[in-house]
Amino acid sequence: MLWWAAALVVVFFLASASVWLAPPQSSVAAWWPASGVAVALALWTRRDRLPLTVLGIAVVTTLANIWGGRPWETAVGFGVANACEVVVVASFYRGASTPPGFSRLPDLGRLVLAAACGAGAAAVVAGVTVAGLDPSASVTMRAVFASHAAAILIIVPMTMAHLPTRGHASRQELVVQSVVLALVVGAVFGTKGELPLAFAPMPVLVWGAARFGVRIAAAQLLLSGIAMSLLTTAGRGPFPYAVASLDYPPETVGTLLQAALVASALVSLPVALLTDELAASLTRARTSAETLEGVMEAATQTAIITTDPVGNVTSFNAGAENLLGWTAADVVGHATPAWWHDADQLDRRASEAGMAPGLRVLVAPLEGDSASDRRDWVWRTRTGEELIVSLRVSPRHDAEGRRIGWLGIAEDVTRNRRAEQVLRSALDRERDAGQRLVELDRAKTDFIASVSHELRTPMTSVIGNLEMLLDDSLGATSPAQRLALQRTDRNARRLLMMLEELLLLSRVEDGTFDLRVRRTDLVEVVEQALHTLDVARGRSGVEVEIHAPGEQVELDADAEQVERAVMNLVSNALKFTPAGGRVDIRVRDEGATVSVSVSDTGVGIAPKDVDRLFDRFYRAPSAVREAVPGTGLGLSIVRAIAERHHGSVTVDSRPGQGSTFTVRLPTTQGDEPAPA
Structure with missing residues (x-):
């Protein structure tokens, strides 16, 4: 809470100083930096503490106006005006981070809209306070609107998070630009300057914005705004003399000054943000390019080759050098993929595709909607060695989607493809051997069935005759003969059962069981x-x-x-x-x-x-x-x-x-x- 209280003290003293330095006979100050600090305090405050912050701002600005010698009714009205302004601006950042960021053009757009609405609310309340909506209150309203809007646009960006920093310009240039800015501000606002020269600092501010980024631009806006306000309050510069010569109300001095500050902010801040975004994009692009280049060079076993739309080689990485034997200096700008592609294969595939011989056969599959094409190709190295590569070809496009060439990524698969061929040959041999085994098994089954069937009839006859011998139908047998006949009958029946089993299995196999x-x-x-x-x-x-x-x-x-x-x-x-x-x-x-x-x-x-x-x-x-x-x-x-x-x-x-x-x-x- 210490920083919060310190910020309210700063608001109090800035408001008091602005009241004391207000132009003679003016109902409002020439500049009101307290509004910028108050809005910044609100944006840094957690949402649950915002009501307390708004109340504190209303109290300290009221006290500052009273201390500056204004009637308490006017002081209270101006305090309410400041509080309303803070509430309106904070409402634009509901749900945003604390504090909100300021690094892109949409961030500036939100701040400008919030400043306009907040300053407008403060102007309405101040106008009502001064004249009760009397037509003459419009002068006060214009002055309040301009001074508050300028303060918000100049001070608040300095307090926002995520301000980009850029260090590509030298410190010497920053010193020179800062000195030039100080000289221009001093020359225009430290003397009786001509009114057209009031905007002379703007090009110098744009110079700083374009070269040094948002942080420096916001700081220079703030410092030059303070200097211009102090000099104008002291009666110097083009605005007091112009207003006096034209017999305009004293409040017009502040209005013109703040209009100049707002214009400077609306010109320099967009330039700073745009150049920062462009610099960030350039940095990302450069990083991506360096990363891609590093990846390409690190891929020592993978050929990565790019060409223009007609096939001229534009890049040739270390992997391509290792595979083919040429260096990038030999190839880039001097060769096409025809240098290493097998001409017979190109002609054969072109004939199969029904097109004229040439490199078009490499990219023909991509002429439709395909994003890439991967096929095996035969390459010949610088020494004449034949390689089989798996080549993926993809189109390259620019930011507008126009095709600017082709990208080829190839890996040497010679050993793999030859191993696959050996495996296929072995598989074919195994398949043939398996087929022969099936045929042999079928022949064996047929043979067993045929032999079993042929043996079954005589075995049945043998068993029948044995039965006749055993029951003495063919004459009496001795005990020794009967024992031998029984043994023979038992073995014959065992053999017949075996034949029956063979025949049964044969019927199972041929589907006739x-x-x-x-x-x-x-x-x-x-x-x-x-x-x-x-x-x-x-x-x-x-x-x-x-x-x-x-x-x-x-x-x-x-x-x-x-x-x-x-x-x-x-x-x-x-x-x-x-x-x-x-x-x-x-x-x-x-x-x-x-x-x-x-x-x-x-x-x-x-x-x-x-x-x-x-x-x-x-x-x-x-x-x-x-x-x-x-x-x-x-x-x-x-x-x-x-x-x-x-x-x-x-x-x-x-x-x-x-x-x-x-x-x-x-x-x-x-x-x-x-x-x-």
Whole structure:
């Protein structure tokens, strides 16, 4: 609050001095700098303290007028005029920063408008105070308006934030310009100057504004305004003599002086702001240019080349020098991109695009709405080496949007493209090899199916003859002969089952695996599968038990294929469960689905082998190591049968703790079974 109180003290003494220095017989002062300081104080005050500031300004200006010898009624009116002025000006900066900035022309426009409105409000209140709206009050109003507006325009800019500073002019020039300004002000306002010379300081002020920026211009405006006001108040300068000779009211002296100060402010401040903005823009442009140049030179592995509209090279960075072998001095102003582009490629692409050979093919895609074009091109270096580059071409435009040339940015992708070609060739070879493998697999499948089909008929005949021998239809056999025949029958049936499995997988692969679906009791199917495996169960020494509901578990299924799936699961469990172990078969009715689970207490399956269990011909390493008989087809057949019934098969196993395989099938098949 100390600075706030100090500012009010300054307002008081400035107002008092202005009253004491007012021209004789004048109802108002020639200049009222207190209004400029008061407005600056308001703009520096926080919004919540503005009412207190306005009240303080009204009080101190009233006291200053009383101390200067004015009647208290007039003093109060002038105090209210000053307060109204502050309120009006502050309203223009509602929502702005504290203090507001002053660095652009719109900032000056706002200040001029605020000063005009604020000074106008003060002039109206002062006119009412002096004459109660009597016509003669217009002189007072003009004088108050001019003095207050001039004070605001000259003093307030010095107190605003963000005043640009510019240091491109020398100190010597500033000294010379300041001396010239002082001499001109002294010569015009320190003597009985002629009225036309009243505006002689203006060109010097414009000189300072153009060369030294807003801060210096505002300071020189303030100092020259103080000097001109003091000299005019002392009766010097062109205005007192002109007013006296023309017999105008004394207030006219102040009006003319302040009009001259306002004119100086309205000329020099815009010049200062404009030149500052131009200087800032030039600095930004120069910085951008230096940054761009630095980026271009730092890109030692990327060629950045610019040309004019017809293709003449205008810049050639270090990356281009490194790639092509020419220097910028060799190329800029002397060459076109035809120097390094492969001529045959240019001609070929021009022919493909249906245009005449030449550099136009490089920019043809940009003749529409495209912002840039990126393609691979062949370049030849100064030594004749061939490069493949990825080149992005973009148009360059000036500030008015006119095309002024082209920008090309290229990277050497020779190694990448050749590596891609090698990869493509390898991929093509892999694709061909894969196709051949598919064909070989198809041929193998066809061969297996054909051989299996051809072997099935004689095997059926062999089994039939063995049955006749075993039931003594062809004569009695000795016990030794019967034992041999039984062994032969068992192996023949095993071979026939293997042929059936091969034929089944063949039908699955070629899409001819059809089901004979009918209403089936799953419990009966499981029991039939176990009956078929009775011999294997007896030999294995493994206890097998069925856990099933006491009633039928029905579903729509191909009973023969479901039985085959159960047989394969139980057979697998018997193979991998040592003697004395146990196999449990559980049949469950789950509502919309039924399931068969086959659990054993065997060796279990390693986690890494689980994902491949259902692949054709896959046998776990433990099965191979222990020489467990099998073809690796059983589980793949189980999955094929389950999926053909719209079902699934899952496995849960831990090494050393056994395995559980579960087949889950829907109770109804709908209109069609799942495709094979």
